[in-house]
Structure formats: structure tokens, C-alpha cells
Amino acid sequence: MSLLYIDNNIHLREVLFVSHEKSKVRKTLNGILSMGLVGTVVLSGCSSNTKETGASASPSQATPKASEVASSTKDLVNLSWYMRKPIDTEKDQEAIEAEANKIIKGSINANLHMNFIDNASWEDKMKLMSASGEAYDIVFTANWTNPFDLNVQKGAFLPLDDLLKKYGQDILKKVDERAWKAVTVNGKIMAIPSQSPFSTPSSFVFKKDLATKYNLDHKQVKTIQDLAPYLETIKKNEPNITPLLVTKTVLAPAMYVPDYTLITKGISYDEKNSKVIWELDIPQYINNYRTIREYYQKGYIAKDAAIKTDYTAEAKSGKYAVMRDSGGYTEDGSKSTALFGYPTVESFAYSPIIGTGHMLGAASAISKTSKNPERAMQLLNLVWKDKKLSNTLAYGLDGKNYTVKSGAGTDNPSIEAKSGAEQTWAIWHNWLGPLWDQWDSNWNTTASLAQMQKNNKEAKTSATLGFLFNGEAVKSETAQVNAVYAEMFPILNTGSMPDYDKFLADMKQRLKDAGMEKIVAEVQKQLDAWKAQNK
Numbered sequence: 285m286s287l288l289y290i291d292n293n294i295h296l297r298e299v300l301f302v303s304h305e306k307s308k309v310r311k312t313l314n315g316i317l318s319m320g321l322v323g324t325v326v327l328s329g330c331s332s333n334t335k336e337t338g339a340s341a342s343p344s345q346a347t348p349k350a351s352e353v354a355s356s357t358k359d360l361v362n363l364s365w366y367m368r369k370p371i372d373t374e375k376d377q378e379a380i381e382a383e384a385n386k387i388i389k390g391s392i393n394a395n396l397h398m399n400f401i402d403n404a405s406w407e408d409k410m411k412l413m414s415a416s417g418e419a420y421d422i423v424f425t426a427n428w429t430n431p432f433d434l435n436v437q438k439g440a441f442l443p444l445d446d447l448l449k450k451y452g453q454d455i456l457k458k459v460d461e462r463a464w465k466a467v468t469v470n471g472k473i474m475a476i477p478s479q480s481p482f483s484t485p486s487s488f489v490f491k492k493d494l495a496t497k498y499n500l501d502h503k504q505v506k507t508i509q510d511l512a513p514y515l516e517t518i519k520k521n522e523p524n525i526t527p528l529l530v531t532k533t534v535l536a537p538a539m540y541v542p543d544y545t546l547i548t549k550g551i552s553y554d555e556k557n558s559k560v561i562w563e564l565d566i567p568q569y570i571n572n573y574r575t576i577r578e579y580y581q582k583g584y585i586a587k588d589a590a591i592k593t594d595y596t597a598e599a600k601s602g603k604y605a606v607m608r609d610s611g612g613y614t615e616d617g618s619k620s621t622a623l624f625g626y627p628t629v630e631s632f633a634y635s636p637i638i639g640t641g642h643m644l645g646a647a648s649a650i651s652k653t654s655k656n657p658e659r660a661m662q663l664l665n666l667v668w669k670d671k672k673l674s675n676t677l678a679y680g681l682d683g684k685n686y687t688v689k690s691g692a693g694t695d696n697p698s699i700e701a702k703s704g705a706e707q708t709w710a711i712w713h714n715w716l717g718p719l720w721d722q723w724d725s726n727w728n729t730t731a732s733l734a735q736m737q738k739n740n741k742e743a744k745t746s747a748t749l750g751f752l753f754n755g756e757a758v759k760s761e762t763a764q765v766n767a768v769y770a771e772m773f774p775i776l777n778t779g780s781m782p783d784y785d786k787f788l789a790d791m792k793q794r795l796k797d798a799g800m801e802k803i804v805a806e807v808q809k810q811l812d813a814w815k816a817q818n819k
Contacts, residue, residue: 368424508536638744758802
């Protein structure tokens with residue numbers, strides 16, 4: 285669900301597109317919110333008869349002959365990879381690239397140079413390069429930044445089917461086959477989807493000392509409504525604690541409504557009834573926000589919640605009793621404990637249905653202007669193949685950017701990467717592609733990576749997987765709807781309105797006036813056409 289879009293993806297630290305430091309979380313949230321109703325394309329996936337665990341859209345593998353590979357790498361080439369700057373304190377690039385290029389040059393006779401663009405300039409830079417036809421090789425793309433769909437519309441990316449068949453054997457072995465649907469347009473694969481936690485379970489997080497003090501059976505808390513007795517207890521007995529953490533952009537835990545999958549802002553797909561629906565017409569959605577309004581009235585939520593923007597900083601303050609998870613449910617509370625800096629316990633809330641947006645959290649594309657597309661694909665395949673290479677690009681250098689805790693000299697060491705002000709290098713593994721090959725670390729443990737993979741395998745897949753809405757026909761309505769949401773969502777999210785029913789009626793009317801019903805109709809029209817095409 286769209287207002288729950290952040291709810292489904294926030295604080296995944298390294299795994300989707302949010303880092304573990306608060307400044308990066310804040311910037312990423314701003315990026316997510318600024319996406320709005322971007323124009324998108326209808327993706328032509330494979331047949332709807334394809335099983336959830338496989339997709340006929342993935343290209344068949346064809347092992348190239350040794351002579352072909354040797355011929356294709358005869359001349360040394362320089363390859364460029366453009367990416368939004370992962371952290372503000374990025375340094376040590378020359379030394380890390382030199383180490384990575386020992387592997388790259390020895391394998392495919394190429395040198396790699398990463399081009400990190402500051403967040404403020406990133407989108408404009410890539411638009412300008414596309415418009416001018418500037419030559420470059422590889423670029424990071426997603427549903428939330430340097431948008432995949434818009435780039436495909438303007439012809440910025442190269443179709444990859446033949447290159448994958450010829451040089452992408454290791455990529456093909458490791459990509460979740462369902463994910464090919466999300467990057468296939470008119471029968472052509474236009475990017476390589478990363479390994480990511482497509483269905484990250486969410487949870488309630490409780491400050492452990494308070495939960496223990498008041499004998500809270502936290503495992504019995506399953507809905508936002510279940511919190512009421514505990515929040516009342518905290519309010520009565522802990523004057524220096526705010527019972528529930530909610531901010532301008534981050535929802536309370538468990539606001540997700542099951543059996544609905546986000547299509548675009550304010551509009552979801554009803555999986556049970558197979559139809560497009562406006563969120564403000566979903567009873568449980570309305571009821572959840574009514575509960576938030578009641579909690580605000582009772583003083584369970586901070587009076588200035590609607591202007592608070594740094595969720596992680598608020599959580600780290602230790603002044604809240606109940607929060608949402610820091611990037612996925614952990615039964616022992618270890619993930620939230622590590623980030624927030626004090627003991628926590630957690631209660632599982634939900635796992636979202638996997639939709640197209642979940643599969644497009646991170647991907648790599650080859651530019652149509654690349655002068656060496658074959659070598660670019662060979663490089664991407666090498667990153668997916670060689671653990672030492674992918675982890676060097678991600679973590680940096682031993683003794684400089686991280687320290688080895690155990691397993692030195694093996695393929696799978698356990699490391700401690702520098703963090704905070706001391707951190708001078710990071711590229712999140714799924715921005716490179718192969719997340720599951722990540723070394724055990726303070727970013728993600730081997731156990732947490734295994735749990736992510738388990739969640740992916742067990743999660744439900746939306747009937748709309750592979751469909752993206754093309755907003756070109758409702759471009760003006762989109763802009764007007766975005767403006768209404770920008771103004772009214774922080775109030776809805778925090779419950780800080782004088783009269784809930786009046787506010788909701790006003791919000792609904794303003795969205796209608798902005799053109800929401802026209803957008804809903806256009807989404808349904810395009811989805812019907814997509815379904816007919818993919819029977």
C-alpha cells in the first residue's frame with residue numbers, strides 16, 4: 285500500500301537502499317518520498333502460468349566457447365560504473381579500486397572506475413548524461429532512484445538478453461527467477477535485478493527494560509490495536525517516556541493491511557478480489573489510522589511528531605517504549621538492539637506480498653551508450669561470481685575499512701566494518717548485485733542473510749508481479765495528487781488532526797479533485813490489458 289510503501293522498506297540498512305547510519309536513513313527517506321507517482325511502463329513479464337518460484341522470462345544459459353571469451357578480452361578497456369554515493373564519508377577509492385582491479389584485469393582484462401554522484405546531483409546528472417548521449421558503461425537503477433521505468437522509456441538502457449546468454453552464466457545461476465519479470469519490458473530484459481529481501485518481515489520493537497518492568501507478554505501483540513493497554517500503562521507510569529514512536533515519514537508498526545499490493549501512490553491491488561482499489565476505500569486502512577488518531581489524543585504520540593524527520597535518531601534516544609523494527613524482524617531483537625543501542629525485544633507483525641516494486645529495490649543496467657557492452661556484462665558477471673571481488677568493492681580493504689574477526693584467509697571470513705564517523709568506505713552489496721555472498725559482518729550476519737532468503741522463498745507473490753503503471757496519460761493529475769499527499773500525509777501518519785472524520789473526508793475530496801479517480805481508472809485499464817497479454 286502506498287502510504288505504507290515506506291513501512292515495507294525502511295531501515296533495511298545495507299540490504300535494500302537504506303544504510304545503517306542515521307544521516308543516510310534520513311536522506312534515503314526523503315528520496316523515497318520524493319518518488320511520488322512517477323511515470324512508469326507496463327512491463328511484459330512471462331506467462332501467468334509460471335510458478336512463483338520460477339519464471340520463463342529468464343534467459344537460457346549458453347556457455348561461450350573459450351576462444352570467444354579470449355577474443356572478447358584481447359584489448360584492455362576501462363569501464364565506468366555510475367552509482368549514487370552510498371555514504372557521505374566515502375574515501376579510499378583509489379586504493380580499493382587498485383585492489384579490485386587486480387582481480388578484474390586478471391580475469392577480463394579491464395579496469396573499473398566507480399563514479400559516485402552526490403545525492404543532490406545524482407538524478408539530474410543521470411538525466412543529463414542520458415539526454416546528451418554521453419558514453420558510460422554501467423549504472424545503478426531502482427524504483428526509487430534513477431528510475432528504471434523512466435530510463436527504459438527514454439531508451440537509456442541496452443537490452444541484455446543476448447549478453448546474459450553469452451557472458452552472464454553466474455548471474456543467471458543466482459538471480460531469483462521471479463525477479464526477471466520486474467525488469468522485462470516488451471519481452472526484453474533491461475537490467476539485472478539484485479539479490480534483496482523482497483519480503484522483509486516487520487515487527488513491533490519494545491524497549492526491553494520497560495517490557496520487563498511491566499510484565500508485557502510482547503509476543504501477543506499482533507496489531508496496532510493490541511498496543512493500547514501497554515501504551516496506557518507507560519503513559520501513566522513513565523513521565524519521561526513517550527509510549528509510541530511515529531514521525532513525519534515513518535509509520536507506527538503493523539500499519540500494513542494484508543492482501544493488498546502497492547501499485548502506485550494511494551492505489552493498491554486487492555489480491556483476493558482481483559481489482560484495483562483506492563486505499564481510502566479499504567476499511568482496515570482507515571481503521572488503523574483512526575487508532576493512531578486516538579493514540580495521539582491520549583498523549584501516546586509526541587505532539588510534534590509531524591515535524592520529526594530523523595526516525596533513527598529518535599529511536600536511539602531511548603525515550604520511546606514502542607517502535608517499529610530497524611530493518612526486519614529478528615526473534616531475539618538483535619537487529620534493533622544493535623542499531624538503537626539498548627536491549628530490545630520484538631514481536632512479528634507481518635510479511636508483505638512480493639510485488640514488482642519489491643523486485644526493483646536495486647538493479648544494474650548497461651548504458652545504451654557503452655562502447656564496451658560485452659566487457660561490461662563480463663564485469664557484472666565477475667562481481668556475481670567472485671566473492672573476494674564483490675566483498676572488496678563493498679567493504680573496502682582489510683585493516684583500513686574493516687577488521688577480520690575470524691576466518692582470515694578463507695572465502696568466508698567474519699569481519700567488523702567501520703561505522704559512524706570512522707567509516708570511509710561502503711557500497712551496499714545489493715547495489716552491486718550479489719547480496720547473499722556477503723561476508724558475515726556487523727552489516728548483516730550469515731544467519732540474517734539466511735533468514736532473508738527463507739523469507740523470500742516462503743513469501744506470497746502478487747498476481748501483478750511484472751506490472752508497472754505508465755503514468756504518462758495522467759501526468760498532471762499525478763502532480764496534483766502528490767501535492768495533496770505531501771501536505772496531508774504527515775498529519776494522517778501521526779494522528780495530529782483536530783477531527784479525524786472531517787480530516788479524512790477532506791483528504792478524500794481533495795484527492796478526488798486532484799484527479800485520483802482518473803488515475804485509478806487508468807491503472808485498472810492498463811492492468812486489464814497487461815493481464816490479457818500475460819495469460
